[in-house]
Amino acid sequence: MSWRHKHLLDIESLSADEIVTVLDTARAFKAVGTRAIKKVPALRGKTVVNLFVEPSTRTRISFELAEQRLSADIINFSAESSSFKKGETLKDTARNLEALNADMIVMRHSASGAPHFLARFLHASVINAGDGAHEHPTQALLDTFTVREKKGKVAGLNVTILGDILYSRVARSNIWALTKLGANVTLCGPSTLVPKVFEQMGCRVTYDVEEAIRDADIINLLRIQHERQRKTMFPSLSEYTSFFGLTKARLAKTKPDALIMHPGPINRGVEIDSEIADCARSVILDQVTNGLAVRMAVLFLLNGGKGPQEIAI
Amino acid sequence: MNAGAMQRALTRMAHEIVEANESGNDVVLIGIQRGGVSVAQRLAKIVSDIWKNPLPTGTLDVGMHRDDLAAHAAPPMHPTVIPFDVADKTVILIDDVLFSGRTTRAALDALNDFGRPKKIQLAVLVDRGHRELPIKADFVGKNVPTALTEKVNVRFKEDDQVDEVVIEKP
Numbered sequence: 001m002s003w004r005h006k007h008l009l010d011i012e013s014l015s016a017d018e019i020v021t022v023l024d025t026a027r028a029f030k031a032v033g034t035r036a037i038k039k040v041p042a043l044r045g046k047t048v049v050n051l052f053v054e055p056s057t058r059t060r061i062s063f064e065l066a067e068q069r070l071s072a073d074i075i076n077f078s079a080e081s082s083s084f085k086k087g088e089t090l091k092d093t094a095r096n097l098e099a100l101n102a103d104m105i106v107m108r109h110s111a112s113g114a115p116h117f118l119a120r121f122l123h124a125s126v127i128n129a130g131d132g133a134h135e136h137p138t139q140a141l142l143d144t145f146t147v148r149e150k151k152g153k154v155a156g157l158n159v160t161i162l163g164d165i166l167y168s169r170v171a172r173s174n175i176w177a178l179t180k181l182g183a184n185v186t187l188c189g190p191s192t193l194v195p196k197v198f199e200q201m202g203c204r205v206t207y208d209v210e211e212a213i214r215d216a217d218i219i220n221l222l223r224i225q226h227e228r229q230r231k232t233m234f235p236s237l238s239e240y241t242s243f244f245g246l247t248k249a250r251l252a253k254t255k256p257d258a259l260i261m262h263p264g265p266i267n268r269g270v271e272i273d274s275e276i277a278d279c280a281r282s283v284i285l286d287q288v289t290n291g292l293a294v295r296m297a298v299l300f301l302l303n304g305g306k307g308p309q310e311i312a313i
Numbered sequence: 314m315n316a317g318a319m320q321r322a323l324t325r326m327a328h329e330i331v332e333a334n335e336s337g338n339d340v341v342l343i344g345i346q347r348g349g350v351s352v353a354q355r356l357a358k359i360v361s362d363i364w365k366n367p368l369p370t371g372t373l374d375v376g377m378h379r380d381d382l383a384a385h386a387a388p389p390m391h392p393t394v395i396p397f398d399v400a401d402k403t404v405i406l407i408d409d410v411l412f413s414g415r416t417t418r419a420a421l422d423a424l425n426d427f428g429r430p431k432k433i434q435l436a437v438l439v440d441r442g443h444r445e446l447p448i449k450a451d452f453v454g455k456n457v458p459t460a461l462t463e464k465v466n467v468r469f470k471e472d473d474q475v476d477e478v479v480i481e482k483p
Contacts, residue, residue: 003387021389028374028390037426040377300377304387 140173155182163222348409
C-alpha cells in the first residue's frame with residue numbers, strides 16, 4: 001500500500017507499487033458496483049469540478065458517475081457553455097472554481113501539460129482526464145486493471161498497441177503503465193503515426209501488423225485521432241483498414257486467447273471489423289465498467305491524506 | 314493472552330452466542346477486515362459444531378465508510394464478501410479489538426447498504442476501552458484495561474504463525 005500523491009497528472013511519475021495500489025483499490029470499488037446500493041459515503045461533503053475544456057462523453061460520464069457513487073457534490077463545466085467563450089483564461093477559471101471551495105478538479109484539455117499547470121498553483125487536487133497528446137492516466141489504469149483481471153497478471157504479457165500512436169495520449173499512458181509493470185509492449189501502425197522514437201520508452205516498433213499481433217496476449221486498438229492531425233498522415237481510411245485494420249482474417253492468425261481492447265469510441269469497419277468488436281474475445285465493454293471502478297479508486301486515494309506523508313505533485 | 318487463553322475465550326464467546334440465539338438459518342457472522350475475519354472464522358467453526366449446522370460467514374471492509382478519511386492516507390482495501398442476504402437475519406458483527414467504536418460505527422453504516430438485518434450483535438475478542446461513541450459489545454472475549462498510547466496486537470496463526478494478544482507500550 002503506497003499512495004503519496006496529491007494529484008494524478010500522469011503515469012510517468014508513478015511507481016509500479018503506486019499503480020498496483022490503484023488497481024487493488026479499484027477491485028474493492030468494482031464490487032460496490034455490483035451491490036443493490038451502489039453508493040458509499042467516502043467523499044461526502046467534498047466538491048469535485050469536472051472541467052472539460054475539450055469535448056468528452058465517456059470519460060466525463062464515467063468520472064461523473066464515479067463522483068456520484070462516492071457521494072461527492074459535482075460541478076460540471078464544459079468549454080461550449082462557459083466563460084472560455086467570453087475570453088477568461090484557464091488560470092482565472094480554475095481560481096474561480098477554487099474560490100467555490102472545490103476539493104478536486106478533474107480536467108480534460110487539448111493542450112498537453114494543462115493539468116500540470118493548474119496543479120502548480122491550486123490547493124485542490126487535480127486529476128488529468130486527458131491532456132492533448134500527452135497522457136490519459138485513468139485510461140491506462142483501467143486498461144491495466146482489465147488486463148490484470150482477465151489474465152491474472154501483467155508482467156511478461158505481450159501487449160500490442162495498434163493504430164495512431166503519435167497523436168494518442170492513451171498510447172503514451174499505456175506504454176508507461178505496462179512497461180512499469182513488466183509487460184512487453186509492441187507498437188504498430190503507419191510509419192507516419194508510429195515513429196521509431198517510441199523505442200526510447202522501452203517498447204518495440206514494427207510496421208508489419210501480422211507479425212505485431214501474432215504472439216500478442218492483448219491487442220489494444222486505437223482510433224485515428226483526426227482532430228489532432230495537422231496534415232494527412234496516410235492516404236485514405238480504406239487504405240488504413242486494408243493495411244492495419246483488425247480483420248477476421250488477421251484475427252485468425254493470433255493466439256486463440258488473445259484479447260481485444262479499445263478505449264472507444266470505436267470506428268466499426270475502420271480499425272476493427274464490426275463482428276470482432278462484439279465477439280467473445282473483445283473486452284471493450286469490460287473496460288467501460290472497470291473505468292468507473294478505477295476512477296472511484298483514484299478519487300478515493302487522492303481524497304485521503306493531509307498528513308505528513310503527503311508530498312506535492 | 315497466549316494461544317490457550319485465546320481458544321478458551323473464543324469457546325466461551327461461541328457458547329454465549331449459542332445461548333443468546335436460536336439455532337437455525339437466521340444467524341450469520343460477518344468479520345470486519347482485517348482482524349475480525351480470523352475471529353469470525355474461529356467462532357463460526359465452534360458454533361457450527363455445536364449447532365451441527367454450518368454458519369454462513371462473510372467479510373466486511375469498512376474503509377469507504379470511515380469518518381476520518383480526510384485525516385489520513387487512504388486505507389488499503391480488503392475484500393467485502395457477503396454471500397448471503399442479510400435482510401431479516403441476526404447479523405453478528407465481529408472484530409478483534411473494540412477501541413473508540415468508530416470502526417463499529419462504520420461497519421453498521423456499511424452493512425446498511427446490504428439490507429436491513431432483523432438484529433445486529435457485536436462480538437469482540439478484546440475490549441480495550443476508550444470508547445468515543447455510544448457502542449457496547451454483546452460478546453467480549455476479554456476486557457483489557459489499556460492506556461491510550463498503548464497498542465493492542467492480536468495475532469493469528471493464519472497470518473502471523475502464532476495465536477496471541479500482546480500489548481505494546483509506546
